[in-house]
Amino acid sequence: MLDRREFVKLVGAGGAVLALTECGVGNARPAAVPALPPFSVPLRIPPVARPDRQDATTDYYRVRMAETQAEVYPGLQTKVLTYNGQFPAATIVAKRGRRAVVTQYNGTSRPTAVHLHGAHLPRKDDGHPMDLVEAGQERVYEYPNTQPGATLWYHDHAHHTEAEQVYRGLAGLYVLDDEAEHDLGLPDGEYDVPLMLRDAQFDPAGQLVFVLAGFAGRQTLLVNGRPQPYFEVAARKYRFRLLNCSNDRTFRLRLSDNRPFQLIGSDSGLLPAPVTVTDFDLSPGERVEAVVDFAPYEIGAQVTLTNDLAEVESAKSVMRFDIARTAADHSRVPPTLRPLPDLGEATVERHILMRVNLGATISSLLDDKVYDPNRIDQRVKLGTTEIWTITNTDVQAGIPHNMHLHLEQFQVLDRDGKPVTGHETGLKDTVLVPAGGNVRIKVRFTDHPGLFVYHCHMLDHSALGMMGQMEIT
Numbered sequence: 323m324l325d326r327r328e329f330v331k332l333v334g335a336g337g338a339v340l341a342l343t344e345c346g347v348g349n350a351r352p353a354a355v356p357a358l359p360p361f362s363v364p365l366r367i368p369p370v371a372r373p374d375r376q377d378a379t380t381d382y383y384r385v386r387m388a389e390t391q392a393e394v395y396p397g398l399q400t401k402v403l404t405y406n407g408q409f410p411a412a413t414i415v416a417k418r419g420r421r422a423v424v425t426q427y428n429g430t431s432r433p434t435a436v437h438l439h440g441a442h443l444p445r446k447d448d449g450h451p452m453d454l455v456e457a458g459q460e461r462v463y464e465y466p467n468t469q470p471g472a473t474l475w476y477h478d479h480a481h482h483t484e485a486e487q488v489y490r491g492l493a494g495l496y497v498l499d500d501e502a503e504h505d506l507g508l509p510d511g512e513y514d515v516p517l518m519l520r521d522a523q524f525d526p527a528g529q530l531v532f533v534l535a536g537f538a539g540r541q542t543l544l545v546n547g548r549p550q551p552y553f554e555v556a557a558r559k560y561r562f563r564l565l566n567c568s569n570d571r572t573f574r575l576r577l578s579d580n581r582p583f584q585l586i587g588s589d590s591g592l593l594p595a596p597v598t599v600t601d602f603d604l605s606p607g608e609r610v611e612a613v614v615d616f617a618p619y620e621i622g623a624q625v626t627l628t629n630d631l632a633e634v635e636s637a638k639s640v641m642r643f644d645i646a647r648t649a650a651d652h653s654r655v656p657p658t659l660r661p662l663p664d665l666g667e668a669t670v671e672r673h674i675l676m677r678v679n680l681g682a683t684i685s686s687l688l689d690d691k692v693y694d695p696n697r698i699d700q701r702v703k704l705g706t707t708e709i710w711t712i713t714n715t716d717v718q719a720g721i722p723h724n725m726h727l728h729l730e731q732f733q734v735l736d737r738d739g740k741p742v743t744g745h746e747t748g749l750k751d752t753v754l755v756p757a758g759g760n761v762r763i764k765v766r767f768t769d770h771p772g773l774f775v776y777h778c779h780m781l782d783h784s785a786l787g788m789m790g791q792m793e794i795t
């Protein structure tokens with residue numbers, strides 16, 4: 323929790339509401355690093371993590387969390403928190419049906435917890451906010467990788483400090499590769515490209531500035547850890563795996579020439595069928611897989627990925643694609659991808675209320691309560707299908723939220739009574755709940771008893787208490 327006076331001082335007069343909202347910020351760009359024109363640096367692809375050893379069933383990884391330096395801006399060293407020294411972290415590529423065992427040593431000065439976001443796994447390996455790895459200690463996480471292929475990610479989840487620790491760099495992709503997908507003919511290899519999108523605030527020395535609920539100041543966009551990069555592509559189809567790893571920022575992404583592209587996947591992997599769109603929303607924690615075909619472009623053409631929800635002109639451009647060469651393309655996007663599973667008939671209904679308390683003390687609430695690790699908010703029976711109605715009542719302040727469930731993927735039934743479209747037609751683990759919005763989700767609790775959390779994935783909000791616990795028995 324934050325003292326209101328302190329909060330207002332940090333974000334400026336009248337900023338208490340603005341700092342937590344998506345829009346309404348005027349000239350908020352702070353003194354930043356020496357101005358770097360957009361598209362000055364090439365996109366970097368995070369390296370693929372190498373297992374320390376392998377046996378017949380399992381890949382073993384050793385990771386050290388530590389503060390280190392990264393070159394975010396050319397010629398400047400930025401202090402960051404990293405997994406194995408990489409900013410952003412290396413991508414763990416797991417194979418469906420093969421276990422991954424990751425030993426995480428905490429070489430930072432504060433407790434951490436490593437959550438594998440989107441994974442279906444036992445409680446002990448979930449990275450619950452109170453299952454901490456103390457400084458100087460290690461913890462072994464075992465990932466069964468039994469669920470269908472998907473783009474997951476791992477990130478810090480130590481309660482109250484997760485917002486700052488993810489912001490400073492403790493985040494990486496975890497691609498669960500599924501043999502069953504290989505026959506579909508989707509773009510692969512060098513044409514399967516991860517894009518981790520986020521915002522940040524830098525001081526003039528190129529250091530990250532973290533202010534809890536300081537959304538308004540974060541007007542620098544990073545893709546895979548570099549500011550507004552360019553990416554040289556071939557005139558053919560690409561599969562992009564997009565993750566929004568911002569703390570609080572939602573993107574509305576489109577190509578600058580409005581060219582349509584195909585969405586093929588969401589949080590939990592492939593959609594039932596591809597959906598052609600010209601834009602889509604991506605809130606913090608969500609993933610989308612999109613196929614973009616650059617074949618119609620001339621060699622030498624450029625097209626920008628833009629964010630329609632940017633508050634300032636300089637943050638409208640996310641990155642630029644430069645069509646640089648021709649290449650053979652035998653890939654395709656089949657008309658059907660992966661059917662939705664039947665989640666069965668719901669026998670339990672729950673209602674969850676999300677709102678921010680802008681009183682003397684700023685806090686973020688679920689059902690009018692801040693997170694208490696000693697309280698159980700929902701008791702769930704294994705084998706049950708439930709419908710949760712999630713309501714965001716922050717209409718006046720215009721504050722969006724989203725909802726992330728640990729352990730299970732859910733189907734989004736509708737938003738404000740209307741069926742959802744685009745990437746929301748697939749199974750998801752995180753869903754946007756705009757101010758004044760009502761979202762209904764259907765979820766089946768299949769196995770893995772224990773205490774799991776659900777929370778707003780705008781991490782500054784969850785750090786301020788917008789999190790609850792469900793005990794599954």
Ligand SMILES: [Cu+2]
Pocket residue numbers: 686722723724778779780783784788
């Ligand atoms: Cu929220």
